[in-house]
Every structure is written in structure tokens, then in C-alpha cells.
Amino acid sequence: MKILIIDDNQEITKPLSKFLTVKGHDCTVSNDGKNGLTLLQKQRFNVVLLDLALPEFSGYDIIDALERDDKLKESAIIVFTALSLKNEEMDKLKKRGIYACINKPTQLNLLLKIIEGVKDITV
């Protein structure tokens, strides 16, 4: 699967992309929100692991921009955040078309299971 990881923390993107690559996936990393959005506008990914608290251009900004371009459902967007999202907020995100919300930290194997459960997205 083609996976895009958008997270400003390299200490997270490094082990995460390493793990997913070993598990046979094609990983692209962006440590910057704006750059991540540009990548999403140019290429298609099966799955996007999206952090919310990104400096300058946040995960929410990316979601808003994709929604405006009607591209929110082109990839399975998995919000991957250390923020403690309230249930209502998660429901809202899911209603907008977000595939899942996962709290950091999480077990990599669990995350893998969720990523590999994504279907119906072709690139």
C-alpha cells in the first residue's frame, strides 16, 4: 500500500516508516503540513497517517483544504494524534470522511492491522 505519513516529529516518523516499509508498504514521509498537502494534491495514497498538532499548517488545515477540493475520501485518512480528542470531535471527523482516529502512543501491530484493513481505495 502507498502510505503517506504527515508528522512533524521525526522521532516518530523514523521508526514508523521503517516498520511499515519492513511490513511491505511504500512509505512517504512529510515532516511539514504544507508539504504534506502538496504531496496529497500531486499523488494518490491508499492511506494517510495524519498528525493534528503540526506547527504553522495543522492537520485540521490539511483536512479543511482536502475537503474544499473534494479530495477527503481519495485516501483513507487515519488521524494519528497525542491530543486527547473528545468523542464528539472524533464523531465529527468521521462524519467528514476521516477513516479512523488513533491515539498516540499505540502498538505498531495494532496500527498495522488498521492500515491493512483499509479497502476500496485504489491508487
Next chain:
Amino acid sequence: MENALDESSIVALTDKYGTITYVNEMFCKISKYSKEDLIGQNHRILKSGHHPPEFYQEMWNVISQGKVWRGEIKNKAKDGTYYWVKTVIVPFFDNKGSISEYVSIRTDITYHKKIEEQLRSSQEMIKHQLYEMKEIDLQKDAFVSMIAHELRTPLSPIMMHCEILKNPDIIGKLNPYQSEAVDDIYRNSDRLEKLVKNLLDVEKLDMNKMKFELEEFSVDGLMIDICMDFLTVMSLKRIKLINSVKGRMTIKSDKMKITQIFSNLIQNAADFVPQGTGRIEISAQRKEDNIVFCVQDNGPGIPEEKQNKIFKKFYQIDTSLRRKHEGTGLGLAVCKGMVEGIGGRIWVKSKENKGSSFFFSVPRQRE
């Protein structure tokens, strides 16, 4: 009749221009003017400055049309103090039908007004305090969320690296010491992560913000899943975890919360059971319309006098520096809050040196 009125009310007469022609004793008493001071004066002498000119204009419009005016007026006494009167002004007519004089009958309502004023200012104060409390609540909420985020962020790479190090496909096999070290790092990080979760849960329970989601699920299936989740940790600690559920049962409740309650109780028990011979047994039994779950251990037990305190927030049986068991004292408080949130109750049966059994009952059907 006149006497009765004079005894009970403040009475004055004015001509059609508002010049005072008669005042009774009560009028003098409240206004602190003498009859001589008042007679021949215009009624304006009593103006307090409290009411705008439109107020008096409206009053004159009514009475000069021959109608009765009713209202509350704040007046100023001779010594500069203020008083409130409930007032009725009635116009009187001469033979030709023109207004000849006005009779005003007043009642002293200064005390009522004072009480009203005090009530209003208390209400304002309460409103302000409520607003401030809401602000503090919001700030606290934001602060807790921020702290949780800051604590979880460094835990993510630590735990991810541990998982990668433990995966021989990625970096090869570790030697026994390295492997044990990685296990220790992971276990401690996991402990911290759970602590953050408990802190957030306590906050949610305090603020009544915890949401409960109901679904129908199999109780025996849930217990098997819980045992599977603890398999590795229990075998590392050489604790025997026994699932003694027999038969099939279903329940409609919050599966995630019941799992979390079990998880907290099992972790607690695992911290207290003897090393090498630790034993934890989990069970569930149907009792009328409830399922009663139990986590039983062969730990040191809880002294009777402390049993009713252990579900309180931050309570620790042993808080001394030499205590054997660490923790924040939040786990059981969270369990209690969650059990009550799904309509059940939690209790403990324990004897010193004879182990503990934690029970919690949950209604089988909850709408």
C-alpha cells in the same frame, strides 16, 4: 376613615400645579420635613435625581388627563437620605369637571427595595462567580489536554522503537540482556501511558464528560480477549491468570469501559500478588438482571478499616517512602466512576493475608 388612612399611609394633597397643600404626620416622618417646610412648596422638593425627566413627564401626562397614576418613586428626605414609596396619585375634579387637586397615597417600601437590591447584587455576584468557575473549568480542561499531549508525545517514539527492537525481522535478534532491557523500557512506558489515560479519565469523570456507548456483546468472549491481552505480561511476571467463566452470557453495555475496568483491576492485582506464586482469577456470574464480575487475587489483602477508602481518588493504602507498591491511587477511582456510569456498583471483599476479591455488577440491559 381619614384617620385610618393617615395612620396607615403617607398622604399628601397638591393643587393642580403640584404645590403641596396638605401633608399628614407620616409624610413628615418619612421625609423628615415639617408641615411648615412642605406646605406651599412644589412636590419637586422631594426629587432624588434617581428617575429621569421622562419618568415625571409620563406621570404628569397620566394625571393631567384625569387618570390615576401608580408607581414606585425614590425620594430624597430633608437630611439627604433616600426612601422609596409605592405611590397612587388620584386627580380630583371641580364642579366644571376640571382637575382641582391631586391626592397622593404612599406606602414606605424602602426596606423591600433594600432587600431587592441586596438580592440583585447577590445574584450578580453568583452569576459572576459561575462565569469565573466556568472559565477555570475551561482552563483546567485545556491544561490537562496539553499536559496529556506533552506526556504522550515522547512516549510514542520510545514505545515504537521498543517494538521495532523486539521484532527480529527488522533489526535481527537481540541478546537476552538487550531483550530484557527493551521489555523493561516498554513496560515502564506502558505504565506511564496508562497513568496519563487514568488522569484524563478522572478529569472526564469529574467534569461529567465521559461518554458511554452501549452494544450487545458476549461476556465469555470478552473475558477470553482480556486474558489474551494479559498473556505476555502475566507470563513475564510468572503470574497465573485464570478465567473461570462457564457457559455463555450476553450483555448490553459499554464493552470498552468494562475492558478498562478489568484491565485496571488486573493490573492492580498483578502489582500485589506474591512473586513466583501469584494467582489472579477472573469470573462473571449472572445474578438476576445483572452480571457480577470478579477479580480475585492471592495478594496481601486489604485491612478492613481501609476498604471503604480505596475507591477514593488519590488514596493509597501505604503512602510511606518505604512502600512496596507504586501508583497514583487513581485506578480504583476511575473504575468506580466508570462502573457507576454504566449503572453498576463496585465493592471489595478482603481479609489481611488472605487475598482480595474485587466485584463489580453491571446491568445486563441498559437503555
